[in-house]
Amino acid sequence: MPRFKLIFLLAILCLRTALPQGFAAEGYCKDPSHFRSLGEAHTAASDDSIDLKFYSLNLNISAAPVYLNGYTGITFTSKVNGLTRAIIDLSNSMTVDSVTEGNSPAVFTHTNGQIRISLANPAALNESRTIKVYYRGLPTPTGFGSFGYSSGSTPFIWTLSQPFGAKDWWACKNSPDDKADSAEINITVFPGLKAVSNGTLLGIDINGDGTETHRWKTRYPISSYLIAVTISDFTLYTQYFKHSPADSMRVDHYLPLSVLNANKINIDKTTEMLSMFSRLFGEYPFINEKYGHVLFGRGGGMEHQTISSMGGFDEYLIAHELAHQWFGDKITCRDWSNIWLNEGFATYSEALYFEQTGGKGSYRYVMDRFIDIAKTAIGPVYVQSNLSDPFYIFNYARTYAKAAVVLHMLRGIMGDILFFKCVRNYAVDPVYAYSTVTTDEFRAVMERESGLELGYFFDQWIYGEGYPSFKVDWAKEKTDGGRWRVSLMVMQAPGKIFKMPVKVKITTETGDTTFTVTSDSQTQMFVFIINGEPLDYSFDPDNLVMKEIESETKPGSETETKPFILRQNYPNPFTESTTLRLVVNSGGNFEINIYNSLGEECGSLYSGYLPAGIYPFTFTGERFNLSAGVYFIRAESGRGSEWVKVVWVK
Template sequence: MKNLLFLSLFILTHFTIFAQISDSECAIGKIEAMQKRLQNAKLQGNQAADNNIDVSYYKLDLSIAYTTQSVKGEVTINAKSKIAELSQVTIDLQNALTTDSVKIGNSKMPYLHQSNQILINLDKKYAENQLVSLVIYYHGTPGSSGFNSFVFGTHNSQKDLAIWSLSEPYGSSDWFPCKNAVDDKADSSDVWITADKYYVSVSNGVLQKVVENQNGTKTYQWKNRYPIAQYLISIALSNYSEYKNSFKYDGVNEMPVTHFIYPESLTATNKLALDKTVFMLDLFSQKFGLYPFIKEKYGHAQFGWGGGMEHQTCTSISSFGETLIAHELTHQWFGDKITCKNWENIWLNEGFASYGECIYTEAIGGKVAYDNYIKSFMNSAKTAKGTIFVQDVNNINEIFSSSRTYRKGATVLHMLRGIVGDDVFYKILQTYISSKNAYSNATTEDFQAIAEQVYGQKLDYFFKQWIYGESYPKYKMQWSSQSQINGSYKVNLNISQTTGTNLTFFTMPIQMKIAFGLGDTTVTVFNDKASQSFEILVKDKPVNVTFDANNWILKDIETVNILANEPVFGDTFGLNVFPNPSSDEINVSYQLPKNATVRISMVDFSGKEIFKSVEEKLTQGNYSQNIKINDFPAGTYIINLNVDGQNESRKLLMVK
């Protein structure tokens, strides 16, 4: 009884909060705040990183002073040589910061810091796979690129102080020396933060120790032992209140879920929203596989930037909308455990996280809520310009396009789910997240290969058009039906489409819902032409055909016509003219209950015969004949079928 009561209250509170979710809270604050600040911004300093090294470890030992808005740092970088004789390395660090020295062991290395990079001469030539360990000492006021990568801010009506980082996509080198490349994850990291004792200092992984120093500062020592991309290393400092929970993931063991929240924000309403993090951890662990950093933690650190950022094990967040929480948590699998190999493939991060919102919405609100949520994404996706595969990664608005990267990216996953079905879809996600790409990087090709492996069929047509192509299909559908000798019915479909791009058509399986007087059935047709006809046999007389009834496809339906095939005279032979209206060619089909002599003719409305077939003697059965009509002017015509002197007729509308 206690569990039932809890479940009832749980569902009630979920639906109450869900009803209040606004579009700006659905991980969209992250996008739109960026767009307001960075109208047409071009990223500077997106330079090629040093591909001669493979970073294995970062240790950031930082002293941060709010009064001078400065950082003094000692950063250790361990890296393996990727070439036979490595004598120099290049480390990324913005010119706004001053390099004081570079050491290997106790020896200082000669270096040149210019053009936002440090060129370091090594103490010897390092063989391939040999480890080099650098310690870089630096100081200064961090610069800021992208989303404002390092900020000295305030909260509580500017009464209280806060400091935070947000390095995506290229901002890591604004505040610490690193190899600024998304495709080179360190195997582990440590972040030590020394600041005034006023601050609670938060970073990735597990807090090992807090040291109270004699000069009125505290040092927080954070340890992460999972692979991590450089832009996911983060710091957040303020007078946080801690709100703690836990995630029991196997019935016995627990992982801490800790939220670092501004005191004025720790309200009952926000606690209720944060409490749902545990439900989401359980939900997504079921859907994707166990939370990927289970030996460490998850939680949030509040910051002053509008939206959220999926820093590994500790999302930075400004507000507490449920779908924003769900979006950033989904990133721990898609973005953090598996990170896009380059920013051209950012949809593998953001499209997947946006679809996490949909999965959560479905879990708490059912199919209707899911359908409405994905419909809003589809409406936005229709406004997207360009390809999901980002063409200009030096433009932040291109990388983080809300309509294309986020919403259209999520819609692609929705469409893939429609093609393969729920069971296969979630198996694809689980296989992907546990593949060779786990704790590493991936491209669209990697995800496609796994999707095809699990599904057992090629999906090249799907990814080629939706990821590397533009726009979406605008369909026209016509249908008619005719009775058959055995009492069944044949449904005739004609599907045509336009795209508005150089992609002439989209290849897609389309679910057609055929309704009868009682009941319905759903049949899938594979549409792989710009104009295509299908015949479907059904047992009962159809009264309606619904195109893509479950809204699996990003599309417009410009017209859905029931063909004008009402009898002009007779209904003995099931005469059917398709497509109707037509502009080029028609198919005339009929059935003979017995052997007979047959002739087909076509007359205009003045009664003039403009087409006549050869008279044929045919046996019992079903027949069809294609007739070219493109030479005739637009107008209304009559198609006549003469069977042993008995006539049956249909109207035909000719269009140009």
């Protein structure tokens, strides 16, 4: 997969430039500073006193010059008794001409990106109201380019609202946590253009002035950032996804003919991916409407509900955006702190797609690359700071790669059958399907479905930072009964200790035996009794744990060819205590003593017989009434001696 390698290198170069969507898309290294200075900062919170029910978005968009005017009809219910005002989000770069409630004008103010609307009379709890906001202007893009257009000979207008950009171009409640139950999007354009949006195309009306109104409607719940409009003279290419013996769903691709011809091989794989993900995650969430792609004016992609906006057509990106229809669109993160629940699943689904098409080797190849990138992540996967900065929220190493690795590790803990059962049941959970979710709620579903306690896992990998670093030693000895004893010493780096089940594979002349151990302290000894002489071992053979192995004793190394070896203490230098490992390949009597820099003996760590195995010894200077400084520890038997230098600092 040479192209993957190239894309991987590009992703490495872009790790500090957080960009939306898809590991494999072109354009990830585009300079985001173009958008940083544009538009207002996201500061004001959306109105939590209203519950959205319906959007009617009606826009007249001209291409020469680019200009937008229209209105949004918004139906909501009051979440409080006696509601006197409603707040709707719209950028100050847009001009609000009027607001109505019912058929009457409403009093409003428009400041700081919010329209504060006085209701004609107080609304009771759960009472429904409908308002219309009329506005016009040329939207000023923010974030990743919320409203974009090309001024070339062919009109090209597109939107990308995630995370805060919906209010740049239409009046809405600009928050992912409140989904409208349904929405209609009516877009008026000049003839010859196609206006593409969410849901089903109900029809195209020919207006008296020669313009055309493309009428779209989605009957599924939808967050404001997932509503999109794209306009150009696209060619429509349609596939059909046969999801049952009697039913098919349209898969519509709106692309320039040249783009379609250049990418048709990959585009045609969309229906295959729909079948794969439906088997893994359950029925495609918007089966009564459509799925498809539309070209937009930037690299990467965006999972607009039922119609992903695409800047490229790599298999990785197609799989990523399609998986978002389940994880991101059907089940949406309740706020941007929980964005990993969207992006982690979509990124992990890239690996799942290649596992389905290329087997475990392809899956391992993709996941190994994600792990390499994830190791560069800074901060917890759960975003706790800089929540007004899209480029921080969507940091690739943390929000995409590490989040995908978290799911990979969770699968490793559960096993394939249980993991996919849990994921499928999560995707259809009636509480969260077509609604929103938090990390703690996702964890609760996975615990309920698996019967496992996963608090430690989420605390380490979602709310915590970093990853474990190991040193591993082994020794083997034939027992009196003719079987073999394998001793494995596992040490984690000082500091944060991770608790993780880890597989250990031991290879013998007769085959492989795999054990699972739980690493949960700084120094641990694991002993295995097996049939047949052990020839090799592998610690985490399938790379199911994100980790670093600082050192590892392997067969044929110095440890096996000498009667014994005293391993360097760890950590070194140390402030409180340090651990040494004595690897004994054949039993004998040992003296392990401490000496100062003058060669004077200061104490004894051990004296006596040791059979073959690995033995940890902890050294604390205070135990021997010593002062901080340099010391030497000597292990001696009748077959030689070993020295290590230790440094105690305070």
